[in-house]
Amino acid sequence: MRKLYFSTLFLGSVVLLVSHNVSGVSVEKYLTLTASQKTTLDKFRQKVEPMLYANYMKQDTYLIQWIRARNFDINSAEQMLRENLKWRKNNGIDNMRKEDWSDLVHELPLWLGTYDKTGRPIGVFEVNLWDIRGIILQGRGPRALRYVMNLVENITGQVYERQEKFGMNVTQIVILANADGFNVIQHGCPVCLPFWIQFIQLIESHYPEVLDEFIIINATPAIQVVLEAIRPFLSKNNRDGIKVFGPNKAKWMPYLDAKISKEERRERYGGTKPPIEY
């Protein structure tokens, strides 16, 4: 039964593997509120202000995320933010970036220091380098998950840094993945799926509205197995943010060119940025 399910997915996935042309929400749209939404934001701010202990949390752009994620229902947005702050405290999220990650940094490489044309930080990774299955079978799944959350903290931290230090209108992040070499055994295995689902649940609970786009290039039909499995756990916003391109360069190149300059992309992504040095 399970086998049948997967092969049906494989067949269906070929059809799904077309590029979507919906562009991400612009900064202007992100920041634009109607008068009544602005009133809601002001009320929300009054309610939650005493809890906000970091400067970035006091920004409109930060507060809007919770309200948007809860459809402008202040009470439910407050609940969500409250749970997030509790999670941050109980898990030492604020200090996670200072922990020693040298055991995972080369096993799960994510390249930082890349920005799209509007200044959004981009995390870039090569799916085939991430041996999630191997790590989980070694019993290091929880640690790997914490490491990945540390990467999320880094990228979202760059957003706040750009706002505070450079006054930039940056509110969201981009993830760019090269899925060349993706295989179901190593990346979509039965023990890998719970890892990704847990990851998504953390993102949905604690980083709402943060993702502009998750762009996958060189996707094989097999990646749809994972995407289909995680789809029910994604908010509409994040679902719409996933852009999947097959190996046809003629399809993904113009899309990336429009969004990220060639100087910011490495060769495998059709750019001219010098290779990574380790």
Ligand SMILES: *[C@@H]1O[C@H](CO)[C@@H](O)[C@H](O)[C@H]1NC(C)=O
């Ligand atoms: C940021 O965006 C807002 C809303 O679109 C605009 O009013 C403001 O001038 C922008 N600031 C910068 C530094 O670009």
Ligand SMILES: *[C@@H]1O[C@H](CO)[C@@H](O)[C@H](O)[C@H]1NC(C)=O
């Ligand atoms: C993100 O990580 C890079 C590389 O480790 C580091 O140089 C940078 O300061 C970090 N940025 C933030 C905002 O944590």
